[in-house]
Amino acid sequence: MPDSTHHTVPYRTYALILVLLLVLTGISVAVTQIELTKWSTLVALLLAGIKTSLVMAIFMHLKFDQRIFRVMAILIILLLGVVMVVTFLDYLFR
């Protein structure tokens, strides 16, 4: 298979993403101090989602790869999202 999408990411970008991930982790911990009631899970998931997207896009090269891989990754995340929504049909309506 011809590898036409090879892309070198500079170390500076990796370092920047690392710092961003650490900051987001700090926010995830800090946000637990605020009483968000039933929204706390959503906020935690959103922050985790942003961190995951960064890892997948940059560290796992999804940003530079063929579009089909991006589409498949998004579909899988959507599937996981729907599974979570269905789960919360229980938790939010108890």
Place this chain on the structure above:
Amino acid sequence: MTASPEKKSYKSFLEEDGGRKGIFKWILSTDHKRIGLLYLYSMMAWFIIGVTLGLLMKLELIAPGETLMGPQSYNATFTVHGVIMIFLIVIPGLPAVFGNFMLPIQIGARDVAFPRLNLLSWYIYVLGSILVIASLFGNGAPDTGWTFYAPYSFRTGTNMLPAALGAFVLGFSSILTGLNFIVTIHRMRAPGMTWLKMPLFPWTLYGTAWIQLLATPIVGITLLMVAGERILNIGFFDPAKGGDPILYQHLFWIYSHPAVYIMILPAMGAVSEIIPTFARKTIFGYRAIVISTLAIAFVGYFVWGHHMFTAGMSGTALFAFSILTFLVAIPSAVKVFNWIATMHKGSIFTEVPFQWAASFIFVFMVGGLTGLVLGALATNVHVHDTHFVVAHFHFIVFGGTGFAFFGALHYWFPKIFGRMYDRSWAQTGWIFFFLGFLTLYGPMFYLGIKGMPRRYFDYLEEFHGGNIISSLGALVMVTGFVIILINLVKSARHGEKAPANPWGGTNLEWRIPSPPPVENFEEIPVIDKATYKFD
């Protein structure tokens, strides 16, 4: 195009030893066919243990009170029976054995995409199996049931951890096999084999592989969470620490219900191979079967809650899961109608594989329709955790997957070993097995409706009659299994030589010699016509 089927000047995969001797020519080989057989032999060994445990339970239940074992032994027996049967046999079942053996051949490839990864998945499977069996020794075998429900699973003093760890490890084997199959199907189909020219067994493996890849990690992490509860007292599922035991059930079934489709989809694929061959007729509604396969794989992700109707979920969730459960019945029924329409006005000849496939349709329909009884909220509450449920899932998992497995084994046996089994003994085995199966599980529907709970070593006198019939059925079924096993083991070595295409099948596996050559094809075939076309 391909090696001349009857030509003898080729080296079969059974003759090619890679310069290794004894067991090493098996356990170091990366040939997909040898790996398929490694799985077959390992699974048969575990299956014999699982059947023995099942038989012991039925003998215990032949009369009220303690007959063979007390409550603790009974709890351990049904737990280990369940773990072995589910995690070691029916989940890997058809994909690992026949998927490995037949997938590359049916799509015109020389091997799977990652042969070494394939062998690694077998090693992981063996490691997981050993962990499961190890749980039998030491502090007492696990007694939670194969579902490892919290909070009991992190409170019981029995050997829960090795069993759960075994299931966790087995998950990796499943994921790697799924990954391998997806890549193989995407990248290695023969020239001309477009998606809609691909046989149905690879199609079902494809649907299954996505479930293996996407759902298995969830049960992996769930079992790790239970381990965390036991070892570190974290409190995910412990109400005393703000946890939620129902969360465990959600997480467990988010995997374990799709796992039912991991078990049944390839079974449906095998049946879709057998029926056109023995009806001498193109499969009816090829596209409908493909779409229903993908629909089952997709909708199957969202129906897990029907295992939890009495657990205390919200009314909204109960309503949603019930509707979704009814939805998944539609593509399943599409398949049944397609198989029957394929047989309609076909030139049917009833060889043993066809008999297995036809009986599969019958038991699968009973299992499927009783599944709708369980999918309906009101009736579910009535029969929840009774023998009705035990009968239902054995009709699906054993009747469905098991019958298709034996059907596939009898169908592809001459291709795999190059020898034919004794057909009259094979038929005798099937008759015993089928009648024994119906006698074993049929009465459980009645017992369940009358209120006999599952997972008890004892019962009220009023349930005695049904249990006697059921236990006798178990003995008849095991007799059938022994006949089948002896016949196949003996025939693999001493059976008469089988021709390349004993059943007159149309797919690629029937166009190469039996047993297949080392790399399947001398030249990769070019596919120019749709599959299942009989001249």
